[in-house]
Amino acid sequence: MRVPLLDLTRQHALVKEAVADRVARLFDSQQFILGAAVEEFEVAFRDLVGGHHAVGMSSGTDAQLAILMAMRIGEGDAVVTSPYTFFATAGCIHRVGAEPVFVDVEKDTLNLDPIKLGEFLEIRCRKDAEGNLLSPGGKKIRAILPVHLFGACCRMDEIRAIAGRFGLAVIEDAAQAVGAEYRGAEGLQKAGAIGEASYFSFFPTKNLGGAGDGGMAVCRSEELAARLRLMRNHGMEQRYFHREVGGNFRLDALQAAVIHAKLPHLAAWNAARRRNAAQYLEAFRSRNLLEFLTPPVAPAPDLENSHIYHQYVIRCRDRDALLAHLQAAGIGCAIYYPVPLHLQECFASLGYRKGDCPVAESAAEDSLALPIFPELRPEEIEAVADAISGHFRK
Ligand SMILES: Cc1ncc(COP(=O)(O)O)c(C=O)c1O
Known part of the structure; x- marks a missing residue:
């Protein structure tokens, strides 16, 4: 018997009508850039993840880029992450001009190892005169970026405690973990609702996939959410007035419609x-x-x-x-x-x-x-x- 690694046609048979219905409504509205379809999906996704802000992005990669840019992580900075993940996780850190710093994963889950993380920050990193924690390469460590690999949640309490001790932000790579849950000191939480910010991917093969690329940035603070919206639209609030340089990281309304139709499943x-x-x-x-x-x-x-x-x-x-x-x-x-x-x-x-x-x-x-x-x-x-x-x- 032949068995495919993945067969999306079987899923499509189930959602075909709901997708067609939402897509038809979108075409009737002709609002393809941001607009109601994206806003409605952002609200539904925010509720799914648990009450935080959700900002639709063109891919998981772009969501991560936008988060790093919105947090002003760049040249001279470093972000500690896992060496065992999809390339984008470290690629984005590099692309904003920061240094990806790799700490090994734990044997069972292949997620960032909190014990090694603590030891690394304690022993291999030092503080400068202003109290900034510096990577062995001399870059200012700004954040820890754990990846919930293959859909398994990281040990977030330990990671957050370490981040708190060193004054670092936690950014979750939840690209593979939509709907995953974690029970820690704050009770039951969804992956992506635990750190200061997180990002998801709606690449077609993901547990919740679109009909092309798509992503979502999620964050705790209203201020960061506003900056994410700014970053995804060329740093522009008022049309053609650019306060900062952002990019075109907008979630396509067509993708929002398709993914929204699949969300209930x-x-x-x-x-x-x-x-x-x-x-x-x-x-x-x-x-x-x-x-x-x-x-x-x-x-x-x-x-x-x-x-x-x-x-x-x-x-x-x-x-x-x-x-x-x-x-x-x-x-x-x-x-x-x-x-x-x-x-x-x-x-x-x-x-x-x-x-x-x-x-x-x-x-x-x-x-x-x-x-x-x-x-x-x-x-x-x-x-x-x-x-x-x-x-x-x-
Ligand atoms: C762990 C991880 N991070 C980031 C990404 C990037 O997401 P996207 O492919 O939507 O850009 C992916 C998806 O492929 C991923 O699996």
């Missing part, structure tokens, strides 16, 4: 991903595969949405051989990510070496994403497990 889709993850675990157990592979770990097993399985990433021996075997068997699978960011060619000048972030480096060698999308059929999950079993028992 998100909770059920995330639940279906969770059910699929539970079936994988059972399928691996019953085939005695757990000696060969490690399934992903939910950060809080008693909290339903602590992991929303944007990707279902196993760690395994002999990853490349398994990948080749599955591909030959028609099973879709992929490597997220083959090269950790501290070892990317474009960041060579930052001076990182192999061995600097060993957990991220080993994940790059032994992680493999299996199909997990909500509409995956039970027999397809069994077929994936059979194919994995066929490989290890050859």
